[in-house]
Structure formats: structure tokens, C-alpha cells
Amino acid sequence: MRTPEATDRVQLVFSLFDADGNGCLEADDFDLMGERVVAAAPKADDAAKDALLASLRRYWTTLLAELDANGDGRISPEEFEACVLSPERFEATIDEFARALSAIGDPEGDGFVDRPDFVALMTAIGFRRANIEALFEAFGPVAGDRIPVEVWAEGIRDYYRPEKAGIAGDHLTADGGGR
């Protein structure tokens, strides 16, 4: 089953991951996205940054292997939408990305992501401020205005689950969601 919300979420991710804005996903987009995200996490250590970059490279190679239907080495919006039809092929890749992104938001390693670190990373990816703040609130920040790393990681996994609707991640697509 695939919800309209899941389609909206996937379309938003495509528009943001097309970091150079040329209408297709290519390896360069993921390099550019990696640079942006790492630059937004100046307190993170090299291991966390390397893990994030590796997860983005895997994201790209998985897309290329699974979705490049016409074999041109790029992923079109139509090709990308097919990812919600076979989520099991992306589960491990998304899990690695979810763990790497949430971890880079916790440079102190205390198990929590502070709101400013969350906002900086999500802004670097390209989400809008109002959507980012709404998502953070939906994650239920605890004392000190922070959220558990694992709550964010699970929120990322949920975001890609085609059967999901009414989840925290749907705050990202409200009113178009992108830049």
C-alpha cells in the first residue's frame, strides 16, 4: 500500500536531493549534499562526518542499481518514485543514512540532538524553517529542548515507509515543504 502522503514525501526528497537543481539525480548531487550537511555540523568528529558521507554514497549507488530503468546513469523523478513501490530494497540503505544523519546531530554523544543542531542540518538538506520546527515539535522535545537521537532516526525511517500517513515527517511536506 502506498499513501498520498508517502508520494508527497518522496517527491520532496527528490527535489531537495537534486542539489544542483538540474531535474535529475546524479552522483554529483550526493557529493554536493554531503558537503552541505557536513558544513552544517562543525562540532561533529571526522568519524561521524565520514559515516554521513559514506551513507550518502551508498544512497546514490542503491538508487542507481535499483531505479535507473533506462540505464542513463541518472535518476529521473519518474524513476525515483518507484522507490516507494519496493521499500524492502532500500531498507538497509535508509537505515544507514538515518543512523548517520541523526548521529552527526549529536556531536557530544549524549544521545540527544539539540534544536539548533537539528535546524542547521535540516536547513542544509534544504527543508524550510517552519517545516523543520514543526517536525522538531512533533518529535516531542524533552527538557533542554532536545530530542533523542533514536527518535530522529526512526522518524527518518518512517519518512520513507510507503504505507505511512499522519507521521511526524508529514510536517516536512506541509505547504510544499521545499525551498
Ligand SMILES: [Ca+2]
Ligand atoms: Ca541533479
Ligand SMILES: [Ca+2]
Ligand atoms: Ca535514468
